[in-house]
Amino acid sequence: MTVAHLSRARTAARVIERCRQIAALTEVPGETTRLFLSPPARRVHTLVTEWMQAASMSVRIDAAGNLRGVLPGPTAHAPRLILGSHLDTVPNAGAFDGVLGVVLGIAVAEELRGQSLPFAIEVIGFSEEEGVRFSTPFIGSLAVIGKLDAEALARTDRNGVTIAEAIRIFGLNLSDLPNAQLAASSFAYLELHIEQGPLLESEGLPLGIVEAIAGQTRMSFVFEGRANHAGTTPMHLRRDALAAAAQWITAVEVYANEHDGLVATVGRIDAQPGAGNVVAARVTASLDVRHASDNARTAAVRALVSAAELAAAKRGVTLSTQTHLEQSAVPMDPHLTRLLESAAKKSNTPTRKMPSGAGHDAMIVAQRLPAAMLFLRSPGGISHHPDETVLPGDVEAALNTAIEFLSLLRDDKTIPKDDHA
Template identity: 55%
Template sequence: MQVGERIVARCRELAGITDVEGETTRTFLSPAMRRANDQLAAWATEKSFTTRYDAAGNLHILRNADIVTQKTFLLASHLDTVPNAGAYDGPLGILLGLALLEEAPPLPFHLELIAFSEEEGVRFGFPFIGSKALTGELTEELLTRTDTHGINVREAITAYGLNPGELPEAILHPGHFGYLEFHIEQGPVLEHEDRALGIVTAIIGQSRLQLTFTGKANHAGTTPMHLRHDALTAASEFVLATETLARNTPGLVATVGRLTPYPGAGNVIPGEVALSLDVRHADDSVRHASVEALLATANSISVTRRVRITHTFKLDQPAVPMDTSLTGLLAEAAAPTRPLTLASGAGHDAMVLAPHLPATMLFLRTPGGLSHHPDETVLPSDVQLAFETGLRFLERIANV
């Protein structure tokens, strides 16, 4: 069995460890998370690697160098899932990292693999609990956030048998000098370009807003078309304008994912429509300009259609570039696979770590572009290529 096939088999095994029978669901510090960590630790101890848990529930697996050194290179991804998930979003990166710890030749630095306890934001409504513990960004405000059962993060950590007072011990130490994350692309680009692997240059910035068009509800049968103040037609025009701008702006993606008309009756002209707007681009200046253009369009539509428009910003996440030096070494290591260079449209733990130490990412092709779905899959041959790329990458780091 090739290493790539072994990695895929392990991903499938972890997918069977779940809090919900018949699907793959693991949330932060759940019973299934404990069982999944136990399985990872069992694989690690077969090779006599050192394992430990930090106070955020991250599992650390350490392969010590044969020489005396403080230098440690990190490999990591997340072990939690969305509800009814696939087998590869997160765990694939962990198991590729474990294979590198198992198979890499002696290196002049320690290799540390981290299975982050949380990235998806499912249980507490905010993401990256695992990686934020490494950067000291689990603030007191975040620790008091509650889940649907009224349990806050601090209480969940304590109930799991960990000590929130030890969170500072999870923070990166000066010997950590770089970070690599493997991840499925979660999109169709690599498959469309017939490439197995992708070199991530940046994790794109995001703007999230809520817009509300307010007109006047009235009877659908007795109000002539020219006398209407229809909030839904105004919102619909805005949705199409959003699509047009994104199609005509290279690299921009813009989405209206939620649109709620009120009162929502078939025989009533909608008097109010609230909608979400999600705008993303690798260049923050382009993203900000696009948001301003869309808000100007919304104002223009509101005047023409005689409705009012208001908006609220929900998120302004800057783009996070990957380290150019590490990314260059990764591109050299991946060269035999003809990798594509691309930006990530989704958030990843690498964006949390990148401001604190050099970080890079390698994407693997996602057949059908399908992710966050039980049918999510990978090609074992792609996983093998990613593993071989990882070996060459570590060799290049060792020779720098």
């Protein structure tokens, strides 16, 4: 083992340990739960600030609660590369979702400090991505692209506290929100993140290169039949809303299995009146459809609505639907993606190109900057769960690939020039 390899292996072990240190900072003893601007977020800021400063970074917390460390470039106006991910969690989370990307970003800065780079590096720990506290995601990344608007700031949590009030309670100045926007010199964004799924593990691969973040459609379906006695109502005279929903749910699974790259999920169902001896009168069910192609996703939604209509009509049941989310797919920047692929090859790391089925801050930042994403294998395909973990060798491979990516970026002719140099 070379000295350089041994050093990177030690860095990878330190990255994992730091993620576990952050996981211990929680609202709920015995689990990792850390929502937007909750008290443990302040302790995370203190801890991560220490690591950033030790890496020779200047540190600030912006008005949306994003923690930001900058490793300066050759001049104050040098082009700026952004590395980032989020520091909040879902309830009872694992230690690596989001957090790993922030800690790896700091590790990259540690490795490259003192080297002659033509650009600055800014590592952002976004304050919110999961959408748990206020039932709306991406508060942190929306702020950095200037799209955290008045409507969003007025959203309330279960205690009636608005996002604007939460920002003030945390001790931040809402009038400084414009200063949360990315520096005008920012030219690219890279996010390192666990896959949160089983694909890479199933193929024995440590890393994946994200080509696009899948678009999402989220809907609710209401099947309306008629309640009646389970013992006295003949089968052919029933208007069974639950039987109609069950036929449709099976059709959803069959359709998704027949179309590559599509995932479709009925994750919630509520049957009323909900008694074992009563034919169900009303069923409400959710539908979540995702694909990296918007055309494929919208075609799937049309087909699945038609399947629901057929299932309802067969049983004399009425159907109504409501769309709650229509999120277009977000392609990653082709040039940065090619550089990331080359960086993985230079670091002798096998990868595959893949879509992301989950949403990430990269899909928001991509509205402002060219963006790329690198996935790390999730052992067991587990995420949003205390058993979520990473392999030390995969963390080392991600670190090697990220540093090779920055090396390629240093010589890339597409980087904007520093007019003040």
